[in-house]
Amino acid sequence: MPKGMFVDTSVCIGCKACQVACKEWNSLEGEPDAFQEVDGRLKAVNFTGNSYDNTGRLSATNWRHVRFIEKIAEDRSNVAWYMMSDSCKHCTQAGCLEVCPTHALMRTDLGNVVVQQDVCNGCRACIPACPYGVISYNQQTGRVNKCTLCDDRIHKGLETACAKACPTDSIVFGEVDELRAQARQRVASLQTLGYNKAQVYGDTDILGGLNVFYLLLDDPEEYGQPRAPQLPQKDLFAGSLASIGTAILLGLSALIAFRQRGSNSRLTS
Amino acid sequence: MVGQLQIPMWEWWIVGYFFLGGIAGGAYITSTIIELVGGPEDRPIARMGYYIAFPLALVCALFLTLDLGQPGRFWHMVVYSKTLLPWPKWDSAISVGAYALLIFGLFSFLSFLDALVETGRLPWAPLRATYSGAPRKIYSILGALAGFFLASYTGVLLATTHVPAWSTNPLLGALFLASGASTGMAAIALGLVLNRDWIGEGWARLKQADNVAMILEIVLLVLFLALLGAAAWPLLSGVNGVLLIGGVLILGLAIPLAMQFRAGFRGAKTSMSPTVLVSALILLGGLIMRVVIVMGGQGLL
Numbered sequence: 001m002p003k004g005m006f007v008d009t010s011v012c013i014g015c016k017a018c019q020v021a022c023k024e025w026n027s028l029e030g031e032p033d034a035f036q037e038v039d040g041r042l043k044a045v046n047f048t049g050n051s052y053d054n055t056g057r058l059s060a061t062n063w064r065h066v067r068f069i070e071k072i073a074e075d076r077s078n079v080a081w082y083m084m085s086d087s088c089k090h091c092t093q094a095g096c097l098e099v100c101p102t103h104a105l106m107r108t109d110l111g112n113v114v115v116q117q118d119v120c121n122g123c124r125a126c127i128p129a130c131p132y133g134v135i136s137y138n139q140q141t142g143r144v145n146k147c148t149l150c151d152d153r154i155h156k157g158l159e160t161a162c163a164k165a166c167p168t169d170s171i172v173f174g175e176v177d178e179l180r181a182q183a184r185q186r187v188a189s190l191q192t193l194g195y196n197k198a199q200v201y202g203d204t205d206i207l208g209g210l211n212v213f214y215l216l217l218d219d220p221e222e223y224g225q226p227r228a229p230q231l232p233q234k235d236l237f238a239g240s241l242a243s244i245g246t247a248i249l250l251g252l253s254a255l256i257a258f259r260q261r262g263s264n265s266r267l268t269s
Numbered sequence: 270m271v272g273q274l275q276i277p278m279w280e281w282w283i284v285g286y287f288f289l290g291g292i293a294g295g296a297y298i299t300s301t302i303i304e305l306v307g308g309p310e311d312r313p314i315a316r317m318g319y320y321i322a323f324p325l326a327l328v329c330a331l332f333l334t335l336d337l338g339q340p341g342r343f344w345h346m347v348v349y350s351k352t353l354l355p356w357p358k359w360d361s362a363i364s365v366g367a368y369a370l371l372i373f374g375l376f377s378f379l380s381f382l383d384a385l386v387e388t389g390r391l392p393w394a395p396l397r398a399t400y401s402g403a404p405r406k407i408y409s410i411l412g413a414l415a416g417f418f419l420a421s422y423t424g425v426l427l428a429t430t431h432v433p434a435w436s437t438n439p440l441l442g443a444l445f446l447a448s449g450a451s452t453g454m455a456a457i458a459l460g461l462v463l464n465r466d467w468i469g470e471g472w473a474r475l476k477q478a479d480n481v482a483m484i485l486e487i488v489l490l491v492l493f494l495a496l497l498g499a500a501a502w503p504l505l506s507g508v509n510g511v512l513l514i515g516g517v518l519i520l521g522l523a524i525p526l527a528m529q530f531r532a533g534f535r536g537a538k539t540s541m542s543p544t545v546l547v548s549a550l551i552l553l554g555g556l557i558m559r560v561v562i563v564m565g566g567q568g569l570l
Contacts, residue, residue, distance in 0.1 A: 101364035122338020124277035128430035142338025239439035255483035
């Protein structure tokens with residue numbers, strides 16, 4: 001049975017304990033770009049300037065990113081502050097895994113998708129294949145990195161570091177089927193309380209089901225998530241067909257051009 | 270970043286690979302067609318295509334390797350490093366493309382050798398005795414199939430991503446193939462002129478085929494941009510737009526086409542300087558197109 005995580009954004013308080021736990025357990029360095037030397041001292045320069053979110057995005061050393069989404073009305077009469085602990089979704093139909101030419105990206109027996117660092121050659125094909133912008137190139141190692149769902153921990157029967165650290169149980173680790181049932185119950189309960197847009201993001205309707213899925217209080221776009229992502233290979237057949245059609249046209253035109261040469265030669269002779 | 274998407278940071282090595290791979294594939298396919306239906310007078314054209322294709326295939330492999338984060342692991346593209354066995358992945362354009370480049374390299378090498386033997390540039394007797402007309406046609410056809418793949422899969426590879434400027438419609442593979450054909454034939458023409466290999470009426474045939482490739486390329490480019498809709502904005506705004514419209518559509522396609530049409534659709538015996546100019550413009554247009562699409566699509570220009 002696949003293991004995964006249910007991330008209930010309605011109880012996330014944005015404490016970033018999950019980010020810290022992820023960094024610590026996986027020995028991830030600080031963001032090199034986030035600091036600059038000013039007057040002989042290192043200073044943080046990673047403030048976005050329009051949000052309390054100072055992580056900004058997932059990267060080779062940020063495998064988890066607590067998104068802060070501040071929705072403030074023009075007249076400032078209404079404020080909604082969403083938080084979402086974002087990471088790799090370990091999609092059932094994973095575009096990254098499909099396009100990887102070296103088989104460095106693989107799915108384990110527990111359903112999580114990992115990068116085999118000893119196989120990856122840094123071709124970076126997986127990066128634009130992910131609709132969530134999860135996979136990142138590591139300039140230091142020349143390979144790609146992403147969340148492994150704490151592959152080492154879960155294969156020893158432990159929960160993920162982020163779920164372990166989450167103080168509000170916004171992140172829950174477990175069997176995906178059980179978590180889905182739990183999520184549906186929670187959505188029903190929130191809708192009863194008036195949260196009409198509460199929804200599960202990542203049920204089986206999206207890429208065959210996301211093993212790390214979310215309860216959102218608003219539209220997915222508000223959280224920076226695509227509504228209906230598809231595998232990047234969706235146009236592989238059409239693209240191949242268009243290329244074959246073009247090849248036939250080009251081939252025929254060249255055949256006609258050079259065959260005339262033969263005909264003329266024969267006529268002359 | 271494009272929105273929340275991350276970009277692969279494919280830059281000059283990949284631009285160079287896509288451009289030269291297109292030329293190599295286009296030149297080899299042209300040579301194969303001449304091999305199959307052309308007259309003996311067209312042989313210099315076929316040979317020039319072979320002279321171009323194999324060295325460029327080598328350069329392509331080098332560029333592809335240099336772009337990797339781990340260049341020493343280039344062989345992981347075709348062999349699974351844990352079993353040391355080939356393991357192609359049919360859903361992955363880059364995996365199939367790596368095999369295609371390997372196969373193309375092999376057959377283009379055989380054709381390259383054949384051209385050297387035929388012209389006596391490789392005077393080694395045992396080799397000369399080995400080569401005959403029949404196998405030449407067989408490996409040319411196989412090489413042309415790999416060449417077709419090499420010229421077009423790079424576009425399909427970009428189209429099977431989530432980058433909007435590449436993937437909103439599936440025409441990029443077809444566009445790159447048409448461009449590969451036109452630049453491949455332009456490279457052959459340039460090679461012949463610089464080699465002072467005058468081929469008489471063969472020019473007309475080569476130009477006729479090249480004109481069709483350029484017309485098809487214009488149609489595909491316009492269609493590709495039109496079908497992109499709003500996603501075309503990164504390719505058409507600012508310096509990218511100037512390069513794509515001015516550098517590719519006008520300088521690289523419309524002007525060479527007009528110059529060739531002035532000599533009649535099927536071309537005519539032309540003097541050296543216009544041919545050099547026309548070929549250089551077509552090649553420049555092909556290069557600019559890949560620069561704009563690859564780098565502009567990622568917001569790197």
